[in-house]
Amino acid sequence: MSDSPGDGLLRWASEVGSATWDALRQAAAHLCSSHQIRVRPSRLTDSLSALGHLDIDWERRVWSVARPTINVVPGLGLCTVLTGSRTYYLEDRYRQAAEDNLIFPMEFPQPIDRYAQRPLAPKLILAKCASLEVARELAQRFDADYVEDPATGLAAAMRGIEEPPTTPAAPPLRENAWWFNPETYDWVEALPTFPGGLYRQDLGERMTHLWYDEDRWCHVELPEGQFRAIEGLDQSVFRWRPALDNAGQASRFEVPARLLLPTLAERALTVSLGKLPTTHDGWRRYRNIPKTVAATLADKLGQALGDYE
């Protein structure tokens, strides 16, 4: 399987360990050029974060690659998912560690990116293990961490929206401010009266997001702001369906494509299959999601978990 730009970026990030956001962006931009892809380099970096390979501190504009981890995921039939660092030598050791009759290594490309028209993100590396013990030993053999049911842990660690934002912000200039319409998810020009809710401060192609409530402006992350804005509205934004054995389909969790999820929610959902979501009819679809994980995420984001109609 040929390397995607995301594979190159993950290998570079793994070798470097940690650095500034600018350095990561430039590496991503280089890979977009060398792969002749015209997409925002942030599409690459976002995918690495969503897949649990690296963490980005947006405030300090730094990042670090995560420790290599063998994830045993419920519903994947002992097909372990490798996340975190992937240096050349680490991948070499992983391959050696997987040379065992009780381990069957596999690699699969990520879904095709709709802008690049080819997979962008790092490939999925799996190892089907004969038992939990074999999976644990595989991790030990190449000095990786071992974790069972990562999605439940990530969903539990995710910050909910019950606490209001606290970081104060200056009011935006009305000419730069756009209000998030919670009914349509559209951004509309701010009214002079500044109704409460989520605002986008449009600095050209860089956005900052603000929450306005009771005459107080605060900084807010976009996903948190969106879910805060739609909280209490009579709409079903999460839907879950169990696996359909007859149809050979995994369980599904779907969210409107225009609503973003907090990073840890995104990570909890992608690690459940090791793949980025796909988009169908305006909904982003994640698969092999335990109902308990779906319910936890919905609850933390102030939503009920709906069924498919």
Add this chain to the structure above:
Amino acid sequence: MPLSYEDWAERLFEFFFDEENDGEEILFAIDEPTLQEIYPEGGTAAGSSLAQAVASRIQGSQWLVSNVYLNMVQPWERLGRPGAHPALPLLALTVLAASRMQTGGSFAANNYYVPLRRTLDPNDVGHGPPGDFRDYIEQLWFSVEEWSTVTLEGRMGILRAESQSLRYVGLALQHAFLRASDLRHLDEFFRRFGLEPGEDLDVEPAELRRRIRAWLLGRNEPWAIRLRDACKDRQGDDRELMSHCERLLIREARRWDGRPRDPRTGRAIGQILLVVKSRANPQPGLYPKWDQRLPESQVLHLPGADPTTITRVEGFGWYKPHPLPIENLGQVLEEGLDVTGEPTNFQFAEASLYTLSYDNEIAAWASVDHITFGEPHIFVVRAEIADEVAQFLAGQAEEGGPAGHPMKPLGDDRLSDWRLIGPSRIDVRPTAGLPDALAPFLPAGRGLSLRLLGGLRIGERRNVYLRGGEPAIGLSELADPNQPLVVERAETDEPVGGDLEIRTGADEVPPWNLEPQPGEDEVPLWTLKLEPGEYIVKQGGARAIFAIVEGVSAVAGPGAGGVLTDGVSGTIAPAPAPAVRPHMVVVRPGIGSWVILGSSPDEYEAMKLPRWLKEEFREPHEPAFLTWTEIDAWLDFDPIWQLFPSSESGAGTREARLLHPSEPTTDGTSEGTDWAMQILGAELHADAEQEEQGLWLRYRERAQGR
């Protein structure tokens, strides 16, 4: 009150000799503006004050330079050379005279003595060398050089006394043929050609001089004309000036750190930046910027305004008040602004294009010296180049991204010749077609030598790249364009990768000959798919070396796991008390479902084999291959029994198998539960031992409510 000769000596010493010049040559550039900086109280009379002070020591127009040497310098030397050198004011006057020579004319001696005489005494109508000038002037220069080199050990800079062919005159001319303010424009040149602060510049001085001259061709600003003239090829008596010019240019290149400095003294200069508060109603202003080299508070002498005290906004990188009270903003944008300050001078550098990025500290767009990839910028541009710049920026838009880059006039009548473009964003280093005005802001295109651009650089060395992350080669302006670019394996005495172990691929690989296309500024190397090893790139005499490696880290580079997302690094975020845990259970061939029972009636789980996985994890056009003999069951209870249907359809009697022996814990209310129904509808497998049979019997009794 005019300054005395001794006062002038002290002030000149303080102004030019500074630890910032440690080990460097001093450009003793004396002209009228410099004298006013040294003696601000004197204003425009600073030059005549100096002349008056010098005249008092050399008997006026009798020009007895011997008085300074014999009566001042020699006694001072005998005292151990304390304080300022007594010859500094006289030498300053000789340089001032040289600065008044006809611009663009020959520097021959016969052009020098008239201005020299008239600088001291405007009424002097004489010609030729005055008094005993030629008998002593060299000794004075040599004495100053020895003092700066030996007594001060070069720690505050070295004032050279090299005249060579231009004896007597060349000593002063070498400091006067170029204005100090002209040298600040080299900043644009260094940025344009991608010089990095601290870079070990491997370039011939003459090539650098010629390249700067070529860069200035076609530019008509007064500074550009002077600098171009200074950089021209010279013959005969003027050759020494050419060498001196080259030394100065190399010095400036080597100590360039991207921040403005006074080329005479090496001291920091503060920056004044262009700021636009609102894009909807763009009214530009000038803001003084603080950096760590500058004091927290100081005074600026702005043209046409009272002295203005500026104070740093606590914790921020800006001074207040802002904007500065500047009346003729249009003129300032075109011509720049030098502001005398106490203690630091400030400058605003003129340009035909200003790049601004959003600064959170002042919630406004402020001019910057480089474009950050991926960040939005706006551009304040001269109207005549606005279309070209807007067109280029539109071409940088990503596919599917916004293509339009609105252009509008500035909301200020004084700036009718300027336009505002953007915001727009450049994601990737452009490889060609970059407008000249944008070039200083993007490290792209040709440089002074072959340069390694982009790529996936790793490790501590500057030129080690990850396999698959080969850099591009930025071509050299100085190389012969007809020469091909050659890339070949290298064996260097000192390995490029330092201590890194570089695995090499095939030993014998032919050199690659790459033909740069016309108009191309850089050549990407990633198409070569280079094997690990050390490489050298050559084009004529220019060369660059680099290494390709598979990797340098065993598990991850330094700092891995150091950044957290909501307290989590990667995927390890253990739930405080995991509710479900995995257990291994058996899978029967041809049977896709089963039931797991625990010891109490609420411990029941119907499970299915994840057949969808067989489709998910298979190669295209290949049969499914995933099979299981055992699989993980995720349960919130300890499993005791596994019940298999006798057929795939699930019909018929189930067969029970013991997983872990444990007594039932029901209290007799299990009747009718799924748990009880499953037990009562199942039979223990035929091979069960007596103990297992006994346990199964007790479970059946509980299922019946007994």
